[in-house]
Amino acid sequence: MNETLTERLAEIREQIAQAAKKANRKADEIKLVAVSKTHGAETVKEAIAAGATVFGENKVQEAEGKIVEVGRENAEWHLIGHLQSNKVRKAVRLFDVIHSLDSRELAERLERICEEEGRAELSVFVQIDLAKETTKNGIEEKDLPALVEFLRDCRHLKFDGLMIVPPFFENLEQVRPFFRRLREIRDEVCPHGELSMGMSHDFAVAIEEGATVIRVGTAIFGERNYRN
Numbered sequence: 001m002n003e004t005l006t007e008r009l010a011e012i013r014e015q016i017a018q019a020a021k022k023a024n025r026k027a028d029e030i031k032l033v034a035v036s037k038t039h040g041a042e043t044v045k046e047a048i049a050a051g052a053t054v055f056g057e058n059k060v061q062e063a064e065g066k067i068v069e070v071g072r073e074n075a076e077w078h079l080i081g082h083l084q085s086n087k088v089r090k091a092v093r094l095f096d097v098i099h100s101l102d103s104r105e106l107a108e109r110l111e112r113i114c115e116e117e118g119r120a121e122l123s124v125f126v127q128i129d130l131a132k133e134t135t136k137n138g139i140e141e142k143d144l145p146a147l148v149e150f151l152r153d154c155r156h157l158k159f160d161g162l163m164i165v166p167p168f169f170e171n172l173e174q175v176r177p178f179f180r181r182l183r184e185i186r187d188e189v190c191p192h193g194e195l196s197m198g199m200s201h202d203f204a205v206a207i208e209e210g211a212t213v214i215r216v217g218t219a220i221f222g223e224r225n226y227r228n
């Protein structure tokens, strides 16, 4: 990609506006999470200078150094990857929002550690696995009501909504039903909840289907280099 980060961000904001318009929605209802995984602190700082305010990371370990270097208070930090139980304390210290809550055990642990760490409130999204893919994380739909029930009684965890990572399809019309189904589930279990769905290649479709939070990496930062 030859454009600058600023230009790419502007393009994405334009695409968000177009998709919102097409769906008769307001662009400012849609939060852009810039997925900075594999990119360094310098790149994140550059993105902040270009106007990005919210960043998504998928590994606690990788995020830690970056967040310290960029500054915990200089951006909003979202954990979008699977959270292992031995990383929960660090995650509670580092992140504003957890998108990947996928079990009752994890919810209990997060709630207990928020209490221990004096964290008044932590926003969580429940990640749902609609494709029942064993390689993907997420709770099965049938287990959702019990988890939602538990979250209602939590003092610290704030149930913000639902999140999905659908299977990859070249043809976006094959992704659409996953977004649509997530929205239907949301309407049932938490009518005022948020919908975290849509990545670089499919965020326009996600917005048409009601996404309120999109997680975009490659389209902002370029291809990831996993050797970093």
Ligand SMILES: *Cc1c(COP(=O)(O)O)cnc(C)c1O
Residues within 6 Å of the ligand: 035, 037, 058, 080, 081, 165, 198, 199, 200, 201, 215, 216, 217, 218, 219
């Ligand atoms: C990496 C990642 C993204 C961003 O993916 P892109 O295709 O680079 O936009 C979004 N959500 C999750 C959960 C991810 O792990």
